Amino acid sequence: MIELEGVPELIDPVMICAFEGWNDAGDAASTAVGHLDREWKGEVFAALDAEDYYDFQVNRPTVALEGGIRKVTWPTTRLSVVRAGGGDKPRDLVLVRGIEPSMRWRSFCNEILGYAHELGVEMVVVLGALLGDTPHTRPVPVSGVTSDPDLARSLDLEESRYEGPTGIVGILQEACTHAGVPAVSLWAAVPHYVSQPPNPKATLALLNRLEDLIGVRIPLGELTEDARAWQLGVDQLAAEDSEVAEYVQSLEEARDTAELPEASGEAIAREFERYLRRRDGQPGPGSHATDTGGGIADGREGGAGGPGSYLRDSSGPSAGASAGTGTGTGSARPRRPSAKDDTAEDDAAEERDENGEGDESGGEQSGGHERPDDDQDD
Numbered sequence: 585m586i587e588l589e590g591v592p593e594l595i596d597p598v599m600i601c602a603f604e605g606w607n608d609a610g611d612a613a614s615t616a617v618g619h620l621d622r623e624w625k626g627e628v629f630a631a632l633d634a635e636d637y638y639d640f641q642v643n644r645p646t647v648a649l650e651g652g653i654r655k656v657t658w659p660t661t662r663l664s665v666v667r668a669g670g671g672d673k674p675r676d677l678v679l680v681r682g683i684e685p686s687m688r689w690r691s692f693c694n695e696i697l698g699y700a701h702e703l704g705v706e707m708v709v710v711l712g713a714l715l716g717d718t719p720h721t722r723p724v725p726v727s728g729v730t731s732d733p734d735l736a737r738s739l740d741l742e743e744s745r746y747e748g749p750t751g752i753v754g755i756l757q758e759a760c761t762h763a764g765v766p767a768v769s770l771w772a773a774v775p776h777y778v779s780q781p782p783n784p785k786a787t788l789a790l791l792n793r794l795e796d797l798i799g800v801r802i803p804l805g806e807l808t809e810d811a812r813a814w815q816l817g818v819d820q821l822a823a824e825d826s827e828v829a830e831y832v833q834s835l836e837e838a839r840d841t842a843e844l845p846e847a848s849g850e851a852i853a854r855e856f857e858r859y860l861r862r863r864d865g866q867p868g869p870g871s872h873a874t875d876t877g878g879g880i881a882d883g884r885e886g887g888a889g890g891p892g893s894y895l896r897d898s899s900g901p902s903a904g905a906s907a908g909t910g911t912g913t914g915s916a917r918p919r920r921p922s923a924k925d926d927t928a929e930d931d932a933a934e935e936r937d938e939n940g941e942g943d944e945s946g947g948e949q950s951g952g953h954e955r956p957d958d959d960q961d962d
Contacts, residue, residue: 591629591665591703594676598798599700602711603661605684607751609774610783612713616790617681623803626664626679630699634658637685637692659683661692663699668800675800678703684752692752693759700765708760708767709797711790712753713783716773719835720818724789725773728797731761739797741768770794775835777828778818784810 600620602613620626634640643659661682668677678700685692700708718725728741736743746754753769760767770793772786788804788811795802822828 594665594678594703595667595674597665597676597678597703597705599678599680599696599703599705599708600711600794601680601696601708601753601756603682603684603752605751607684607712607714607753609713609715609779610786611781612772612774612783612786612790613711614681615782615784615787616711616794617679619787619791619805619807620666620668620677620802621664621679621681623805624666624668624677626666628662628664630663632661632682632692632695634660637661637688638683639686642686643683661685661696663696665703668798668802675798677798677800678705689752689755690759693756696756697759697763697765706766707798708756708765709794710753710756710767710769711772711794712751712769713772713774713786713790715776715779717835717838718773718775719832719839720775720778720785720815720822721832721836722839724786726789726793727771727773728793729757729769729771730767731757732766735766735768739768744769768797770797777831782814784814787811 600617602608602617604611604614608614638659640659645656645658648655648657659682661680664679664681666677666679667674669675680696716725728739729744729746730736730739730741731744733743735741744757757767757769770790772790774783774786784807788807791802791804791807822832
């Protein structure tokens with residue numbers, strides 16, 4: 585039984601989730617949730633039991649000295665709540681931030697949905713980041729994906745058509761669908777040749793898209809300057825290697841000749857509206873979550889009737905390995921493209937052509953550069 589002591593009644597709550605590991609290229613998604621927690625001074629009210637979901641040989645605890653006393657910090661997933669917006673139309677956000685679990689994914693999702701049910705969450709938004717064939721010099725592509733056709737129409741999102749290995753982001757979204765909870769995944773594409781964290785440009789792109797989705801103005805702090813400095817640093821490093829510079833130029837040409845949503849009139853209008861909102865200090869275009877109708881307690885037509893009933897009879901997914909998130913910094917040297925990259929890109933393109941799907945919009949794979957491992961969750 586979930587007991588929530590000290591958590592006040594929330595206003596139009598939305599749950600925002602991100603998990604380190606396979607779904608978090610460049611640490612872009614987890615850094616976005618961390619930014620929200622830091623800017624709005626989130627208060628942790630719950631943490632999942634690490635013994636239930638983590639292999640400590642994969643995600644080891646850490647030891648630190650605090651006032652001369654050794655303290656062990658265990659890998660886990662924590663939940664905090666923040667009051668966003670302010671003024672006449674505040675909104676509460678339930679922030680879920682942790683590490684992709686090593687096992688018992690269905691129980692993990694059920695526990696998170698249990699908290700969402702108790703808090704009256706109206707919508708779940710899961711952030712992710714993938715490796716892609718995108719140049720660092722162009723706007724970061726962010727895909728909004730949902731499994732709910734009604735939600736796709738009302739929020740102008742794509743319906744998920746992805747097939748293949750998935751991570752906890754995909755499993756949590758599917759759990760929400762079975763529990764009758766409106767759920768959206770936002771995926772940022774990180775250049776595969778500069779995948780080392782942090783990637784403030786991808787984090788910024790996720791927050792901008794999230795701002796439009798939930799109708800709340802998000803303070804960006806120094807993130808805009810960090811993104812600009814990151815791009816300048818990668819520019820300088822790429823310029824030092826003629827092969828990398830040539831490869832980046834080929835990605836730019838491919839991007840510029842493709843149909844760019846960033847260059848469309850609709851996208852330009854969205855960017856101008858965001859500028860006006862920030863200048864006037866106004867919230868976003870409205871509370872989309874409220875418009876979808878019904879909180880978790882009410883469920884949705886065709887749902888499973890509650891968070892505890894998710895996929896009891898189905899097998900769990902592969903537990904993915906970290907997706908190109910390295911241990912370096914954003915100023916690390918871009919990875920030199922190789923013949924293996926070209927072969928992987930050709931194979932991925934052929935597979936997309938055969939399936940008639942074009943570029944993957946669901947964000948689970950990375951254009952042939954990201955591969956899950958073969959470990960299975962329990």
